[in-house]
Amino acid sequence: MEHRTSKMLSKILYEKGGDRHMPLVPLWQNWDMVMGEELAELGRPLGHKNRTIIIGAEDSMAQYELSAQTYEILERVHAFLGKEMFDTVQVELMQGRESLDKLTMPVFKKALPKIPPRPKDLGKLEHILDPESPVTKCYKKYVAMYDGEKDTLEN
Template sequence: MARYLRHHSRRGRNNRTVRIGRAMSSYFEKLDTTGSVMLVQLWKVWGDLMGEMAPLARPLGHRGTKLILAAEDPMIMQEAQFLAPMILEKVNGYFQQEVFDKVVFELLNGRVPLDGEIRPEAPEPPRKLKKPEKLGGLEKELDPDSPIGRCYRAYRRMFDKS
């Protein structure tokens, strides 16, 4: 169901009805002085814009006129440096103006990129604990109700299960 808003212009106060989505988008564009709305559009089309390179250099953000991209691997990051002029050309071409003048690459290091794609990682296999040779014998020396005594009992139970 479409929602509508009655819009009054300042000069002559013309009454006209506009869709609320259209009115809100123009309202938010006026509030956006840093160009963030424009950047959100870029992040949404990042995969289509960059093509095969999109998974290698993923958007992290910007600092002023520097575009910050992330790579998962130092080798990929080094190679992507050579493609920075091409990336700048494509991004600025998308905006049809020079928004960025430099591309900076950083390692992803577990951060979530702004294109919203979180790559599934293989779950870590459960580690097999090696039982210490001299485990046990401290129960008589430790107070069983103390935090250290309870912790020691829990530690022993880890090896009793295997």
């Protein structure tokens, strides 16, 4: 089941172009190191569109300076990625947008299954069920879930 799900997710990712964008995550995460202190201070990564990398600047002076440094930016990005993924740099004003280097992955708490209240007369049917029946085995595991017998659940 997991193997088929993995293949299906890989296929969807490929169809949506996600496999081509995966190398960009480390770029966003290492933006300061890739750009160096001076360039990183001027602009933050906002994303990309096709073969254009989009960088955000806080003000028009920084926007102008980054526009003059497009060759340097492309050279640093390509060196980090190990291949040429972009042809141009587009510099936009941040205007309150959050840069990609500041985003963090959400942390999800482990979802625990909610067990419904114990049914009345649970466990009193075993004497009328065939001991070799798959239904009986399932019933015993169901009863064990309420009784907390872990060793019965593993069998």
